[in-house]
Amino acid sequence: MSTSSPTSSPDSSPVAGRRTGGAPILLLNAQYLPTSKDWRTADGRADSPFHLGTFVREAQRAEAAGFDALFQADFSGVNRAALRSGPPLQLFESFQAAAVIAGATSRIKVMPTVSTMYAHPSAFARSLASLDRLSEGRAWINVVSSFRPGTAIGVKREVSRSQHHAQAEEFLKVAKELWASWPPEANTPDPVTGHYIREGLIKDVQHQGEFYRQSGPIDMAPYSAAFPFTLQATSSLTGVRLAARTADGVFAGTPTLGAAKELRRILRREAVAAGRPADSVALLPGSYIHVVGTREEAELLLSAERARTQVFGGQLAVEQLRARYPGLRLDGVGPADRIPADLISEDPDKVFEEFGSRYLPLWDLARTEGRKPGRTVGEFAAEVISLSEHARFIGTAEQIGDELRRWYDEGGVDGFQTILGNEFEALCERVIPRFLGKS
Numbered sequence: 017m018s019t020s021s022p023t024s025s026p027d028s029s030p031v032a033g034r035r036t037g038g039a040p041i042l043l044l045n046a047q048y049l050p051t052s053k054d055w056r057t058a059d060g061r062a063d064s065p066f067h068l069g070t071f072v073r074e075a076q077r078a079e080a081a082g083f084d085a086l087f088q089a090d091f092s093g094v095n096r097a098a099l100r101s102g103p104p105l106q107l108f109e110s111f112q113a114a115a116v117i118a119g120a121t122s123r124i125k126v127m128p129t130v131s132t133m134y135a136h137p138s139a140f141a142r143s144l145a146s147l148d149r150l151s152e153g154r155a156w157i158n159v160v161s162s163f164r165p166g167t168a169i170g171v172k173r174e175v176s177r178s179q180h181h182a183q184a185e186e187f188l189k190v191a192k193e194l195w196a197s198w199p200p201e202a203n204t205p206d207p208v209t210g211h212y213i214r215e216g217l218i219k220d221v222q223h224q225g226e227f228y229r230q231s232g233p234i235d236m237a238p239y240s241a242a243f244p245f246t247l248q249a250t251s252s253l254t255g256v257r258l259a260a261r262t263a264d265g266v267f268a269g270t271p272t273l274g275a276a277k278e279l280r281r282i283l284r285r286e287a288v289a290a291g292r293p294a295d296s297v298a299l300l301p302g303s304y305i306h307v308v309g310t311r312e313e314a315e316l317l318l319s320a321e322r323a324r325t326q327v328f329g330g331q332l333a334v335e336q337l338r339a340r341y342p343g344l345r346l347d348g349v350g351p352a353d354r355i356p357a358d359l360i361s362e363d364p365d366k367v368f369e370e371f372g373s374r375y376l377p378l379w380d381l382a383r384t385e386g387r388k389p390g391r392t393v394g395e396f397a398a399e400v401i402s403l404s405e406h407a408r409f410i411g412t413a414e415q416i417g418d419e420l421r422r423w424y425d426e427g428g429v430d431g432f433q434t435i436l437g438n439e440f441e442a443l444c445e446r447v448i449p450r451f452l453g454k455s
């Protein structure tokens with residue numbers, strides 16, 4: 017392999033690269049998880065999730081289907097409750113798995129996850145630079161600030177939740193400066209002078225910040241001039257503002273199209289406020305895909321779900337609604353009552369600012385379902401409780417492909433992060449080609 021790498025250009029941002037002739041961004045990121053195939057079946061068990069070959073094969077499948085990236089979430093500490101019901105979600109350290117997958121594919125981007133709470137920017141920058149070089153410029157990165165406390169992984173001094181965005185911003189600043197400290201031009205061997213590396217082009221990074229101190233350059237040459245496509249997982253206004261300043265994409269949970277449209281509008285507004293083009297940051301909501309064989313099967317599943325929801329729509333649902341969403345105005349209201357007019361603000365900006373994106377689907381349902389004549393609080397509660405964190409698409413491959421397309425065409429999303437769900441094969445071989453208009 018040569019030491020050289022592509023040089024920087026104004027259009028080298030990964031999002032710009034995805035746009036053709038001014039067309040909108042379209043990004044499709046896939047996640048393959050052990051739970052993507054039902055391990056209770058012999059077929060599912062045969063695909064042992066502990067086997068890297070399973071992931072490699074699915075990455076090749078995703079690449080052939082036209083996915084842009086294969087991403088791998090990562091969590092700090094162990095979720096014991098999840099371990100009691102199925103295979104662990106984490107089987108490989110995500111950078112190592114990404115490197116092996118990169119070696120078995122040729123086009124798809126590989127996207128591991130880094131926690132800005134528990135990683136260090138210089139160690140992170142060298143891992144990412146190494147992955148970028150191993151994959152010849154196919155490293156992308158998913159940035160999280162972690163759900164679980166760091167004590168689970170041995171961190172003594174915890175950064176408070178209120179500071180985690182500030183820490184993430186400084187973390188990315190240092191990592192990006194390190195990335196730029198070793199430009200591709202430095203990797204031009206010159207037999208005349210006898211210098212393999214133009215050491216003088218490698219600049220020291222001097223950083224004294226609130227969370228990190230750095231002196232000196234990155235210790236490994238990145239392959240690409242531009243810092244890799246950066247996805248940030250967030251649900252809050254502070255997080256969206258951070259992404260608008262520092263990221264290329266946002267991974268969020270928006271289970272309804274109305275909620276996705278509002279979050280995308282806010283993200284675009286924040287990008288402009290940060291001095292960037294509105295479409296410089298893509299909204300990629302999580303989506304669970306459940307493919308069934310026929311339209312009748314899909315209708316049966318959906319009506320069984322509706323029936324379950326209606327049975328459930330009593331006091332229990334209202335109590336759960338109160339517990340999960342304490343910001344709703346539900347004082348003195350019972351399941352048979354009409355939905356209060358002041359249940360939630362009618363202004364989605366206010367809702368997002370105060371409560372984050374978790375409440376946007378409630379705002380959406382309150383203004384659509386909640387306005388239907390005779391609707392009760394119990395019915396509304398059951399409907400909200402049955403939503404997942406991420407959008408769920410149930411149907412035949414064609415129905416799902418068309419519905420994903422509708423979300424995209426109506427301006428709710430710039431693409432998807434497909435997560436969990438069964439039938440990865442059907443997703444890759446039938447849903448995505450339909451979505452992309454290839455079948």
Ligand SMILES: Cc1cc2nc3c(=O)[nH]c(=O)nc-3n(C[C@H](O)[C@H](O)[C@H](O)COP(=O)(O)O)c2cc1C
Pocket residue numbers: 089090091092129131159160161162163164249250251252254255256267268269302
């Ligand atoms: C859609 C989504 C996906 C996330 N994925 C992860 C993950 O894989 N690992 C992790 O440790 N934290 C994950 N997080 C947690 C976030 O990184 C962050 O710590 C949390 O959302 C709180 O920040 P916020 O106020 O900006 O939402 C995720 C959050 C969201 C909203």
